Amino acid sequence: AQSVTQLDSQVPVFEEAPVELRCNYSSSVSVYLFWYVQYPNQGLQLLLKYLSGSTLVKGINGFEAEFNKSQTSFHLRKPSVHISDTAEYFCAVTDSGGSYIPTFGRGTSLIVHP
Amino acid sequence: NAGVTQTPKFQVLKTGQSMTLQCAQDMNHNSMYWYRQDPGMGLRLIYYSASEGTTDKGEVPNGYNVSRLNKREFSLRLESAAPSQTSVYFCASRTEAYGYTFGSGTRLTVV
Numbered sequence: 001a002q003s004v005t006q007l008d009s010q011v012p013v014f015e016e017a018p019v020e021l022r023c024n025y026s027s028s029v030s031v032y033l034f035w036y037v038q039y040p041n042q043g044l045q046l047l048l049k050y051l052s053g054s055t056l057v058k059g060i061n062g063f064e065a066e067f068n069k070s071q072t073s074f075h076l077r078k079p080s081v082h083i084s085d086t087a088e089y090f091c092a093v094t095d096s097g098g099s100y101i102p103t104f105g106r107g108t109s110l111i112v113h114p
Numbered sequence: 115n116a117g118v119t120q121t122p123k124f125q126v127l128k129t130g131q132s133m134t135l136q137c138a139q140d141m142n143h144n145s146m147y148w149y150r151q152d153p154g155m156g157l158r159l160i161y162y163s164a165s166e167g168t169t170d171k172g173e174v175p176n177g178y179n180v181s182r183l184n185k186r187e188f189s190l191r192l193e194s195a196a197p198s199q200t201s202v203y204f205c206a207s208r209t210e211a212y213g214y215t216f217g218s219g220t221r222l223t224v225v
Contacts, residue, residue, distance in 0.1 A: 036213075036216075042218055043216035043217050043218045043219050044157075044206075044214070046215075049212065049213050090156065090157070100145075100208065101162060101172075104156045104157040106154060106156040107156055
């Protein structure tokens, strides 16, 4: 079994500032990792994923995340945020050799102020 | 546009009423899922179907039933709705390990 901890329930930031949303996971097997974004009153949309290879993963809308196996982390970053990035962000983990059913974190609300 | 379509988008039920949430995908995905989303709880898996003809319980299956009608369609039924089932319900589909595609959700209120 695996679990995901998103360390911040809410992250306020000013427009054009950098942001990092933190995600830690625990698992006894190899994992795949994902970040999803949910805009108000919408479903979740895949931002990026780590399956294997380079530990730095680039996604849509200028976001990137780095897989750190020793620290069991997969933090999401963006160097300069926009008002339109205001949304809920979910980290998810799934085992790499089984049912691929992900476990989701509880979400981090990114609030970008002008 | 290709994707996952959920109906209805909104629903209000009285306690004890029944209803079926519909989900269809046109991406030829094998696996389909039903989640509920509650404030501060993230997404919790209700039921899933790894392939046509199979269904399995997730983390919170009590009070729900599902039907995988064919490869495209996966419905969720509430036989006797309770206020604790007030939530936003999401259907999703997946091929291999490459992430989910989600529908836009059904907002259900049970009074």
